[in-house]
Amino acid sequence: MAAEAPTKDKIPLIVLIGGPGSGKGTLATSIVKDFGVVHISTGDMFRYHIKNETPIGKKAKSFIEAGKLAPDELVIDMLKERLQQPDCQKGALLDGFPRTLAQAKALESSVNDKYNLVVLYLDVSDATIMQRLAGRRYCPSCNAVYNVTFAPSKIPNICDVCGATLIVRNDDREETVRDRLSVFHQQNAPLIPYYEEKGVLTSINGEKGAAAVAEEALRILHEKLGK
Numbered sequence: 451m452a453a454e455a456p457t458k459d460k461i462p463l464i465v466l467i468g469g470p471g472s473g474k475g476t477l478a479t480s481i482v483k484d485f486g487v488v489h490i491s492t493g494d495m496f497r498y499h500i501k502n503e504t505p506i507g508k509k510a511k512s513f514i515e516a517g518k519l520a521p522d523e524l525v526i527d528m529l530k531e532r533l534q535q536p537d538c539q540k541g542a543l544l545d546g547f548p549r550t551l552a553q554a555k556a557l558e559s560s561v562n563d564k565y566n567l568v569v570l571y572l573d574v575s576d577a578t579i580m581q582r583l584a585g586r587r588y589c590p591s592c593n594a595v596y597n598v599t600f601a602p603s604k605i606p607n608i609c610d611v612c613g614a615t616l617i618v619r620n621d622d623r624e625e626t627v628r629d630r631l632s633v634f635h636q637q638n639a640p641l642i643p644y645y646e647e648k649g650v651l652t653s654i655n656g657e658k659g660a661a662a663v664a665e666e667a668l669r670i671l672h673e674k675l676g677k
């Protein structure tokens with residue numbers, strides 16, 4: 451039997467699980483910068499394919515526009531092909547994949563001993579997400595962003611910078627945030643125990659500030675990836 455490659459020689463494959471408003475995007479940026487891994491967002495890949503009217507884009511368009519998940523086979527094939535590309539040989543950070551158990555199993559069967567799989571779950575309560583997203587206010591005139599709890603404007607609903615009346619974006623409406631949260635929980639509920647059982651998942655308390663979350667995540671990754 452061939453000796454297993456030492457952890458530090460394996461290709462890092464980091465799966466980031468986190469709901470809307472969990473701070474996943476900010477954390478992804480820190481991880482990519484620190485580890486030099488490629489950030490792969492299956493949502494961004496689909497948007498690229500749809501914009502460029504590729505065969506994948508044509509197949510995925512109707513699902514994505516209806517707010518449904520694209521078929522497992524399509525997203526799995528797309529991701530496997532992406533992982534073969536030269537820029538992924540130093541490692542990748544997966545964002546938005548896997549979203550179903552079938553995808554998690556497919557990922558596992560295609561990542562062999564060459565890879566070191568680490569799953570980070572950014573755990574944030576629904577109440578905090580609601581405060582973060584539904585409390586957001588935008589200035590339609592100069593694009594300044596506020597939050598009624600964490601970063602309020604000096605005069606309620608008026609932009610400090612240009613004096614325009616602030617608005618709530620459609621995506622941040624309370625009902626919409628609630629829907630986005632329920633989709634996230636439905637999709638991720640089976641993935642969390644699945645990865646916990648495999649011993650590859652670490653939960654991070656995402657309630658702390660972005661800097662503290664990044665510090666903890668990077669410490670865990672350095673430890674697990676032996677870098």
Ligand code: AMP
Nearest residue numbers: 492493496514518519520525546547549
């Ligand atoms: P996102 O930007 O990650 O929210 O993805 C945008 C859309 O792309 C989703 O609403 C799905 O329709 C589709 N999508 C992205 N990733 C996946 C995935 N892993 N499985 C199925 N559909 C996906």
